[in-house]
Amino acid sequence: ELKVEQNPLFLSMQEGKNYTIYCNYSTTSDRLYWYRQDPGKSLESLFVLLSNGAVKQEGRLMASLDTKARLSTLHITAAVHDLSATYFCAVDSGGGADGLTFGKGTHLIIQP
Amino acid sequence: GAGVSQTPSNKVTEKGKYVELRCDPISGHTALYWYRQSLGQGPEFLIYFQGTGAADDSGLPNDRFFAVRPEGSVSTLKIQRTERGDSAVYLCASSLDRNTGELFFGEGSRLTVL
Numbered sequence: 174e175l176k177v178e179q180n181p182l183f184l185s186m187q188e189g190k191n192y193t194i195y196c197n198y199s200t201t202s203d204r205l206y207w208y209r210q211d212p213g214k215s216l217e218s219l220f221v222l223l224s225n226g227a228v229k230q231e232g233r234l235m236a237s238l239d240t241k242a243r244l245s246t247l248h249i250t251a252a253v254h255d256l257s258a259t260y261f262c263a264v265d266s267g268g269g270a271d272g273l274t275f276g277k278g279t280h281l282i283i284q285p
Numbered sequence: 286g287a288g289v290s291q292t293p294s295n296k297v298t299e300k301g302k303y304v305e306l307r308c309d310p311i312s313g314h315t316a317l318y319w320y321r322q323s324l325g326q327g328p329e330f331l332i333y334f335q336g337t338g339a340a341d342d343s344g345l346p347n348d349r350f351f352a353v354r355p356e357g358s359v360s361t362l363k364i365q366r367t368e369r370g371d372s373a374v375y376l377c378a379s380s381l382d383r384n385t386g387e388l389f390f391g392e393g394s395r396l397t398v399l
């Protein structure tokens with residue numbers, strides 16, 4: 174059974190600081206996705222990582238994938254309040270028709 | 286519409302009642318997924334359709350849950366004899382095809398069973 178673990182689960186940080194969210198998963202996969210969810214809203218796709226070593230950046234967010242370590246990171250640079258949200262990573266176990274397996278999410282609060 | 290549409294956005298029902306939740310995917314998306322999200326948790330996979338057929342229903346918790354997609358577009362998730370533990374947000378997502386992988390989610394249907 175594929176397990177996806179995120180840490181930290183809660184993070185409060187100040188504007189202007191840098192931080193990294195980690196996503197570990199338990200079985201081989203080369204497809205990993207990051208989503209953002211605002212309170213009461215649905216999930217917004219942020220990044221699609223489809224190969225080992227993939228790195229993608231959008232604004233102050235950068236995501237990377239290391240399939241050998243079964244690890245993805247979401248790095249936040251010079252955080253701003255608008256980035257406050259819950260961030261989920263999700264892994265595609267591949268080889269079949271299963272849906273994505275999601276982590277529990279990282280609840281991020283960025284304070285002025 | 287441009288995105289995945291789900292109705293109703295909120296549903297309050299009594300224990301033991303039957304409910305239907307509807308999902309209208311992005312036009313042209315052949316893959317459709319249902320997920321359930323409980324408070325403070327990530328979405329949990331329920332069922333996946335490729336076209337009209339349920340390609341994987343391994344996430345359905347028990348036989349009170351059923352979903353259909355008769356014409357390969359709109360899907361309905363049906364829950365019989367609802368229980369309080371069924372209370373959650375039910376999310377629908379669609380994808381251009383299974384190989385693309387990226388899912389586009391609707392706003393969800395919040396189900397509350399009293």
